[in-house]
Amino acid sequence: MDRRSFLKAFAGAGSLAASGALPAPALSQGAAAKALRFVPQANLANFDPIWGTQYVVRNASQLVWDTLYGVDDKLEPQRQMVEGEEVSSDGLTWTFKLRSGLKFHDGEPVLAKDVVASLARWMARDSMGLMIKALQKEFTAVDDRTIKLVLSAPYPKLLLALGKNNTPMAFIMPERIAKTDPFQQITEYVGSGPMKFARSEWVPGAKAVFEKFADYQPRNEPHSWLAGGKKMLIDRIEWIILPDPATAAAALQNGEVDWWETPIPDLVPVLKKNKSIQVDIADPLGNIGSFRMNHLHPPFNNVKIRRAVQMALSQEDYMRAVVGDDTNLWKPIPSFFTPGTPLYTEEGGDVLKGKRDIDGAKKLLAEAGYAGQPVTCLVAQDQAPLKAMGEVTADLLKKLGMTVDFVATDWGTVGQRRASKSPPGQGGWGMFHTWHAGADCVNPASYIAVRGTGDKAWFGWPDSPAVEKEVAAWFAAKELGEEKAAVARLNKAAMEDVIYVPTGFYYGYQAWRSNVSGIIKGPLPFFWGVAKA
Amino acid sequence: MLAHIFRRIVATIPVMAIVALFVFSLLYIAPGDPAAVIAGEQASPEDVEKIRKGLGLDRPFVSRFGEWSWHILQADLGTSMFTGLPVTQLIVQRLEPTLSLMVVTLILSITIAVPMGVIAAWKAGTWVDRGLMAFAVLGFSVPVFVVGYVLAYVFALELDWFPVQGYTPLSAGFWPWLENLVLPAIALGCVYIALIARITRASMLEVLQQDYIRTARSKGMGQSGILFVHALKNAAVPIVTVIGIGVALLIGGAVVTESVFAIPGLGRLTIDAIVRRDYPVIQGIVLLFSLVYVLVNLAVDVIYTLLDPRIRY
Structure with missing residues (x-):
């Protein structure tokens, strides 16, 4: 039995208990707590929203x-x-x-x-x-x-x-x-x-x-x-940190917590079967998966090599690995911007659509003079989506005949190493995986990942005057039409220069007990208007 | 004896100093960057660098180690890079859950394992012995998190006898406190029970071959008196040793158990600190655990003399 099956089996028992098929609570269920007990996505390790921007x-x-x-x-x-x-x-x-x-x-x-x-x-x-x-x-x-x-x-x-x-x-x-x-x-x-x-x-x-x-x-x-009015209907909110998803699922089913911000896709089918639990998409703006290549060093300092990888990758492969087979949860995205938002554009995104061209990519690699330089691929094993994306990428690069130096490590190490501008063989890197909240990708305002400011750009340090020109145009735009036009040109330029590679768009779920009402979809959990019966 | 205890306590100082140097050095050379974690995913490289400087992480090893050691000498374990709270406060916050878990596990384990081992030795070679030892092997082999999930599945989700997660302080009442600890203690105790039971059995088997046991039997002494009064006391030295060694197992096991059952103890504090590279917290916890381990070994040595008056230091 693998871990996923084990988690499902473990959590599945809870749905039976909660649906009344099993004996009623005996010892552990006291009077329902009046506080709203919320399981956040991560530990609140510090509390300064300017100093620490998690x-x-x-x-x-x-x-x-x-x-x-x-x-x-x-x-x-x-x-x-x-x-x-x-x-x-x-x-x-x-x-x-x-x-x-x-x-x-x-x-x-x-x-x-x-x-x-x-x-x-x-x-x-x-x-x-x-x-x-x-x-x-x-x-x-x-x-x-x-x-x-x-x-x-x-x-x-x-x-x-x-x-x-x-x-x-x-x-x-x-x-x-x-x-x-x-x-x-x-x-x-x-x-x-x-x-x-x-x-x-x-x-x-x-x-x-x-x-x-x-x-x-x-x-x-x-x-x-x-x-609008942030009217609180709850006097006390307790954030309970439950790092283990199986424990969080069980606690939700057992009524020990009221609202779980980020149930993992593996456990969602089990939660959906439980009549005491509501499950819905958490954030309508979703997430954009990505991998970034290092524009400073070979082989990815050559735009043709970046384009070769871009034309060969299948976003479907990435999304099935990250999210699973629930196609309601993901879709390919030939864009750097969040689908369904006013500035969304697919301009220049054809390269990510249609049948993937492995042979064409190999030909482009040969044209670019790729000579087997190793690609140092940083993969955080402690972050499930990143681990999944890393494995898909490694497979893709091998299919293209590239040499992969697969560095399996943890997110803390990736966070440090990706900041290094040294060559990959001297403590630097060739590529790493991450994701962006869709809310950060609705416009260029806070979208540091799409910028092409070279040395001052985000990790990978892409230098793209064409992208920066359109970012400036967007900031100067006075009406929506101008903004749309600027972002469309920006998307095209970013695709051509391969600022980074989007690996797909995906949603996450949230789940809560049925006695809680007023929970809405949003880029973050909003507590105003939430009530607990 | 008192002189021995004093010498051992004094010997603790260089041990702790070496541990301190070792831990600090390891963390210094280990990859990872707390500033990158603090800054968040959208932060620019410049912001990460400024936070790193703000945390003093750009300073040389000697300077950082010297400052940290100086504070340690003043019983100041430093401040968490993330929470901004003193490490001592964080440890004190987490001490009660971990101590509670360890104490309950110890009591549970010794209560079950010692009689198990004694009975297995008494019934050596029978199906009772084989059954008990098979149970011990199983307990030793199955990972703590698997036992934890299974226990939660059966006793929390299906039967709803115990909560799935959390910790209630002892000040809230004995039963609420114990209710949260039963499943974690059983999960954590499995390995410990197996270890103690096997050592008890082996030690008892040796003692039960001794002449004085035969003499006791020939004088008509009852079986329980032979086993628990004469034999067990003389077999106790290895058992006490393994109980002492097992404290290290408990510390390691608590890390996993506290994660599975979401107990806010030192184990989870350790994991959180390692994941985030919160160096002062990691260093403080390792120092604490090292000190506990040294003191447990000292306590075991003292207990030897109480169990066997022939042992002198």
Whole structure:
């Protein structure tokens, strides 16, 4: 019996128990806990959303800290902490007015100076923030509720930057905390969001607790992702860290937890059979699998070799290895952008469509002068999707007649080694696998992986003036048509230069007990509007 | 005796110093980068580098080791790179679950394994002996996580006698505390039971051949008196030794058991720290475990003298 079968068998028994086919609870079921018990995707190991930008930190932070704006389910930024804003006719001067009555968890009012300090810290870490900072001429607190930002050039995406859901989000903290060096961790967790962080109950690796903030003033509009009224219907949320998926599945079936953010695909069929459990797609924006090649060193410093790999790979192979045979969960993606979002384009993506051309790829390799240089392929064995993708890639490269140096290691090591610009034989690398949250790939704003800024680009360091030209065009675009055109050209250029290779688009599930209501699909778990009977 | 204990405690100091140097050096040369983990997947290489500098990871080995050692001498294990919390606090948070698991496992294991071994020796060569030893072999061979899953499957999911996961502090009541520990202790105890039972049997078999046992029998002493009063006491030295050695097994097994049953103990803290390369936490835990192991060995030596007055140091 392999591990998958074992997990299924183990978890399967739970569905029998929960469906009433087995004896009723005897000893372990006490009175149902009033708290919402949530199993997050990962351990909340730190709690500074600017210093550490892991998704799990952002997801917890949205409970504790609020933002000036928040994107809704149309990915449009809407007012959140601000009452209103004014922009001068030349687009250079922005004035923001805070809502009245906003308070931090320590009882202090939220003031304009807190906003200035918080955004200054955020600007030092966020790619859009850095762009704003580069344009910033003046950024001041005019009075307790008014903030003024003067730019040297218009920045049409300002509200999106302040309300986006990509990490790091522009959270507002008290000035004394926000003055912390952006590369040092904060030590106080005081926000003005709908929940307070119960620091005394925080056991990193085991539990994090959030309690309702009585003085929070939600907006009156209906909630929609990060926009609208964040009305909490639950007084206490317990994040319970369950690293073992079989244990998490069993705990959900046994009623020991209420909501599991990321059930693994192997266990979903079992959970679906259980009448006490609801299962649905978690994030409509899904994920894009990818592998990145090192543009600095042979063999992938030759664009023809990158194109050879690109024309030969089958996204279906990758997706079946990563997600399985449930075709509702994945699809090929001839694009760098998230399907179903306004800027999605397949321009230039033909190279990833249709029958795969192994012979053509071999011919291209020969043309490029590939002479058997080893490809150092970093594969994190402790991350199931990456392990699966790595094995498919190794097989593909071997089919193409390439020499593969398969480095089976863990994610911590990949994280370190991919930062090395040394040649592969001297501690560097040739390729590694990763994935991007679809929410990060809806536009070029925070999409560092698609950039072609050479030495300053993301790992692999692609240098593509054509891509950068279109990124600039998108930032300057004033209406959707212009944005679409720019992104279409960008996609084409990125495909031609093989900035990276998308290996497919896939969804993940979430699962929750039937007595919990109000859970919606979104790029992160939203707790407002969630109730527990 | 007291002088011996004092000498052993003093000898602990260089042992711990070597462990400290060894652990620090290993982590220094091991691949992995906590800054990359902290920065997150979307961080730029420049941000990762700045965080690395912020954590002091760009400093040379000697400087970092010197600073860390100086803090250790002041009983300061440092601060977690990720949580920003003192390592001592993290360890104290996790100590109770792990100690509870180990104590319950020890009690359970000794209670089951010693009588098992005694009975197997008494009934040596019979089906009882073979059955008990087959059970011991099975217990030793099946991985802890498999036993854990099977126990959870039967007793938590099917019968619903115990919870699947978690830990309840002793302060919340004896039964709630024990309820969470029964399945993990059985899972973890299987290897331990097998080990102790086999050693007990072997040691008892040797003792039961001795003349004084024959004398006791000829004087009409009852079987239980022979086994548990005369034989077991004289067979106890190897058993105590293996119980001491087994503490290391428990520490290793706790890492897996705590993961399967989601017990927030030192085992899970160790795994989390290793995965994230949280060096101060790893170093603190290894030092703690090393100290525990040295002290357990010392305790075993002391117990020898109580069990066998002929042993003198």
